[in-house]
Amino acid sequence: MEKTFLMIKPDGVQRQLIGKIVQRFEDKGFQLIGAKLIQITKEQAEYHYAEHKERPFFGELVQFITSGPVFAMVWQGHNVIQLSRTMMGKTNPLDAAPGTIRGDFAVQTGNNIIHGSDSPESAAREIAHFFKPEELLSYERSIQSWI
Ligand code: DAT
Numbered sequence: 240m241e242k243t244f245l246m247i248k249p250d251g252v253q254r255q256l257i258g259k260i261v262q263r264f265e266d267k268g269f270q271l272i273g274a275k276l277i278q279i280t281k282e283q284a285e286y287h288y289a290e291h292k293e294r295p296f297f298g299e300l301v302q303f304i305t306s307g308p309v310f311a312m313v314w315q316g317h318n319v320i321q322l323s324r325t326m327m328g329k330t331n332p333l334d335a336a337p338g339t340i341r342g343d344f345a346v347q348t349g350n351n352i353i354h355g356s357d358s359p360e361s362a363a364r365e366i367a368h369f370f371k372p373e374e375l376l377s378y379e380r381s382i383q384s385w386i
């Protein structure tokens with residue numbers, strides 16, 4: 240089953256949105272298989288956002304993502320990578336539709352509440368970066384056949 244890495248950023252944790260955001264992914268039918276509240280290091284942040292290393296906002300981005308605890312999660316489900324990106328909404332909250340997480344909770348690109356892997360390759364890389372294999376659980380849900 241497909242897996243993705245989702246992370247509630249420091250602004251989402253500070254604004255006490257963890258519960259509401261987790262609820263959305265549970266309601267959709269996805270299965271949570273790993274989660275932890277962590278403070279990420281500068282080195283971890285630079286690796287996580289390496290694709291943006293040359294962008295002018297890189298320093299600010301690393302500073303922001305390390306500014307407080309984040310809630311790191313691994314979710315599983317059919318097409319979970321693409322569907323969770325749709326649920327998150329566009330990167331810039333000006334473009335994020337109402338009903339999406341960024342559309343409902345964010346007003347500026349810097350503080351856009353949530354990160355989600357954008358491809359199978361980035362999901363595999365990000366899951367391995369933040370979780371040890373034994374931190375990911377495999378368990379049956381009786382509702383699975385209805386989703
Ligand atoms: P996403 O988080 O939607 O995958 P991304 O990978 O392009 O977006 O960028 C990673 C993060 O970097 C994004 O969530 C917020 C920040 N960011 C992106 N573009 C930015 C910009 N033009 N100015 C400031 N921050 C930006």
Ligand code: MG
Pocket residue numbers: 355357
């Ligand atoms: Mg991205």
